Amino acid sequence: MVYTSSYPPVDIPEGDVYTEILGSLTAEDLDRIAVTDGVTELTYGSLKAQADAFAGALAARGIDQGDVVALQAPNTPGFVIAFFGILRAGATVTTLNPLYSPNEIGKQLGDSRAKAYVTTAMLLPSARAAALEAGLTAGDIIVLDDAEGHDCLADLLGQDLPAPAVSIHPATALAALPYSSGTTGMAKGVMLTHRNLVANIVQGAAALDVAPDDKVMAVLPFSHIYGMNTIMNLTLYRRGTLTTLAKMDLPAFLGLIQSQRVTYLYIAPPLAVALVKHPLVDDYDLSSVRQILTAAAPMDEALGKALLARLPARFVQGFGMTELSPISHITPMGDDSVSIGSVGLALPNIEFKVIDIQTGEEVPEVPGGRTAAGEMLVRGPNVMLGYLGNSVATAATITPDGWLHTGDIVEVGPHQEVYVVDRLKELIKYKGHQVPPAELEALLLTHPAIADAAVVAHPDEEAGEVPRAFIVLQDGARATGEDIIEWTRERIAPHKRIRMVDFIDAIPKSAAGKILRKDLRSTRAPRP
Template sequence: MDEAPLAREDTAVPFQSPFADVEIPDVSVYDYLFAGLTDDDLGRVAVFDSATGTDTTYGDLRARIDAFAGALAARGISPGDVVALHCPNTAAFIIAFHGILRAGATATTVNSLYTPSEIANQLRDSGAVRYVTVSVLLPAALAGCADAGLGPDQVIVLDGAEGHESMMDLLSEGAAAPEVSIDPATHLAVLPYSSGTTGKAKGVMLTHRNLVANVEQTTSAIQERPDDVVLAVLPFFHIYGMNVIMSLTLKVRAKLVTMPRFDLDAFLRLIHEQRISFLYIAPPMAVALAKHPAVDNIDTSSVRAVLSGAAPLDESLGEAVKKRLGCGMQQGYGMTELSPVSHALPLDREDISIGSVGLAVANVGFKVMDPGTGDEIEAVPGGRTAPGELWVKGPGVMVGYLGNDDATRETIDDDGYLHTGDIVEVGPHGEVYVVDRLKELIKYKGYQVPPAELEAVLLTHPAIADAAVVPHPDEEAGEVPHAFVVVQEGQSLTADEVIEYVGGKVAPHKKVRLVDFIPVIPKSASGKILRKDLKGKTAADLA
C-alpha cells in the first residue's frame, strides 16, 4: 500500500495543491509507461527522430527497449548496477534509457557538454560499470572512462564505432528482457547530477516511485493530450527533459519529435513540418521566440501550448511569446531533487499571471520560510506574501544525495520538506512567484537585490537580446549589480543607456551600476544562467 497522501487538515502544510490527490501506482517506470499499451497504441508513432528522419511506433519502441534490456542482462548488467548514458536527444537515447531501467539497473545521465574530467568525476562518484554513448561524443567519453578506470570494452557506441558494440549489435541478438524484481519505492531508477550552478555537482538519488509519482502528479496541471506533437529539444539527460518531456509524453501516448541540439532555424522548421502542438522551452528560447525576426517567416499556427521551465520566466516575456505565437502559455517549477515538478500553471487558469510558476501539483504541500529569522511566512488573503525560501513536501522528493549525508541533511529536514534555495512569494490563488536564488541575492548596502528581477527589466529593452546580472564586490556598498548584456543584431547601446533605462524602472538600491557587453550569456544545457562564470569577470575576460 502506498503511503497516505498529504492530509488536507495537516496544519503543518500551510499551502496545499488545489488538485485532488492522486494514487501513485506501485510499479516500475517501464511498467507504468509501457505495460498498458493497447492494440491501438502499438501502431501509434511514439518518436520522430529529426536526426535520422525516422518514425518509431509505440510497439517497436517497447520491443527495442526489451531487446536492449536483454542484451545488457546478457552482459552481466543486473539490479544494483549503474550504467552511464551520454547521448543527445534521439530515439536511441529513449531506447537505451528505458532499456537500462528495464534491466533493473540505474541510469546516470551525462551532460553532453561535459569534459573528460567531469565525465570521470561522475563515473567515479556513481560507480558506473558500463558507458553508453554516440560517436560524436566518443573522444571525451573514452578519455573520461580511461581516467575513471573503465575500459573501452565497457563502452557501447549506439550509432557504431570501430572496436565498440553498437545498438544494432545489441538489438539484433534478440535476447529476452530479464525477469527482475525491484521495490519501486526504494530501487534507484536514475542518478542525474545536479547542475552545479551553486557548487560541485552531486548525484541525486531518484527511485522508480519518484519518477512515476511525478508524471502522475503533473498530468492534470500540464495537460498534454494524446493528439499532441511535442518538440523535445531540451536535453533528456536533464530531469526536465527526462521525466516531463520524455516520460510524460510517452505516458499520454502523444508523439515526441526529438532534436539533438537547439538551432533556431531547425527548431522553427520542425514546428512547421511536424505540426508541433506542444513546446517545452527554457527562457533563452522564449527570448528568441519573442524577439527574433525569423519567427515571422514560419507557420507556427499548429502550436497550441508553450511551457517554460528550468529558470524563471518574466511575465512580459511570457506574454510576448503568447501574443506572437497565438497560443496558450504556461510556466512550471521544479528541481532535479523533486523529480522534478512541484508547481505548474494550467493553461485554463488565465486568472493567474504567466509570470507565476503556477500552483502546487497534486500531492504537494509547501511552506515559505523567512531565511533571516527562520519563521514561517503566512498567506496574505487577496495579496502576495513576503518573500521567503520555498520548502516542498511530496512523493517526488529525492531519497538523497549519493554518498553525501551532510548535503542531504542540509536539503531535506526531519519533516520531509526539501529546502529548495529559491526565494518565492505566494499570490492570492496560491500561485508561486520565483524571486531569486537564496545564494544569488545581491547584498547592496544591506538591501537584497534579486538578479532575476533586473534581468527581466533588461529584457524589456528592444535593443537587448539577452542579459545576466551578478554581484560585483564594492568597498562602500558591499556588492553592486553588474549587468552583462547581449545587444540585438543591428542595434547599438551604451552602458550609460542601459544604466539609465533600468534606473527608471526600479528602486534606487536596485540600479545596475556596472555594464559589460558580451556576445552570449553562458548557460547550462537546461537554460540556467551560469552566474558563477560571470562573477568577477569583465567583457575582456570573456572575449
C-alpha cells in the same frame, strides 16, 4: 502556513517507470508513433521491443539489477531506447550532458560507479578519455550509432536476447541518478526512485493536457530531469509523439515545428526570447502550436505576454528542480486569475510552505494579497531519496519530516500561486543549464596567476544569466580577462564557461569565510 494543492489528490501507481509507461501498452497503442526526429519514426511497439532487447544485451554483458549505467547522448530515438532498456534491465541510469568535458564525465562516472557507458560516435573522444580515468575499458562503452572497436545499438538489438527477470521495489530502487548542485556547492548524484519519477509523471499529467494526438517538441535535453521526466516520460505515458531535435538550432527548430505540425512546446526562457525577437520566426508556419510551457528558470510576465503576441497559444509556466523529479508547481490552464508571471499552483499531492530566511518561522498568509518573501520548502512523493554518498548535504536539504529546501525566495499570491522573486541558492542559470559557482571557483584557483576567485550570476538578456568571475591575482602575476576566459574554455563544458572577468583587490567574505556573492552581484559591470 502549510499550503496544500488545490488539485484533487491522485493515486500513485505501484509499478516501476518501465512498467507504467511501456508495460501498459494496449493493442491500439502499438502502432502509434512514439518518437520521431523528422526522418526516423519509432512506434510504441517497436520502442518496447527494442528496449527489451537492449535490456537483454545489457544483462548478457553482466549488468545486474541495481548497477548504474551512464547514458550520454543528444535527444534521438536511440536515447529513448537505451533509457528504457537500462530501466528494463533493473539498472539505474545516470545521464550526462553531451557538452561535458572528459574531466566532468570522469568525475560522474567515478562517483556514480557506472558499470557501462552508452554514448555516440561524436562524443567518443571525450568518452574514451573519461572512461579510462574512471576505470572503465573500451569494452564497457556502447555506441548508439556506430564506431569501430565498440558494440553499437544495432549489434546489441540484433542479438535478440530476452530481457532479464527483475523484481523492482519502486519506493527504494533507484531509476535515475542525474547530477545537480542543489542549492550550493559541487554537483551531487540525486537519487530518484521509480516511485519519485512515476509520482511526478502522474502529478504533472493532472495539470498538463498532453494527449495521444499531440506532437511534443523535445529539444531540451533528456539528460536533464526536465527533459527526461516532464517531456520524455510524461509524453510517452500519455501516448503522445516525441519530436526530437539533437541540437538547438533555431532554423531546424522552427522547421521541425512546421513540418511535423508540432502542437506542444516545452522551452526555457532564453528560447522564449529568441521566439519573441528573432525575425526568422516570421518565415515559418507555427500555427499548429496550441500549448507552450516554460520552466528551468523563472520568466517574467512581460516576456510571457510578448511571446503570446507573436505565437498565439496557451502559455503556462512551471517550477521545479532535479531534487523534485522535477516539477512541483504549474500555472493552471484556462485560469486567467493566476498571473502568467507566477510559476503557478502546487501539483496534486504536494504541500509547500514559505519560511523567513532569518528566523525560520513560517511566513503568514495575506488574504487577498501577496505574502512577504521567504524560502519555499516542498514536501511530496516526488522528493528525492537524497544525495548519493552525501548524508551531510542530504540532511542540509531535506528536514527530518520530509520538507525539501528549494533555495528559492518566493511570495505567495491570493490564489496560492507562487512568484519567484529571488534566490537563496547560488546556482547560475545559463540558458536553463545549472552552473555551480563553487565548481568554477575551484577550477580558477588551480590557475598559477590566481590568488583568490569568486563567481556570480550576471544578468544577460539572451542567456538569462552568465558566469561572471571576480579575480584576485597573485602578487606580481599578470593575466588579462581574455587570458582567464580562454584558459577556462579548454577545461569546462561550454555552458559553464566564464563570460566576464573583473580584477579586484580582495574577495568580500563573511567572518565565517563565506563569499558575499550579493555584494559582488551588485557591482557595476565595467564598460566594454
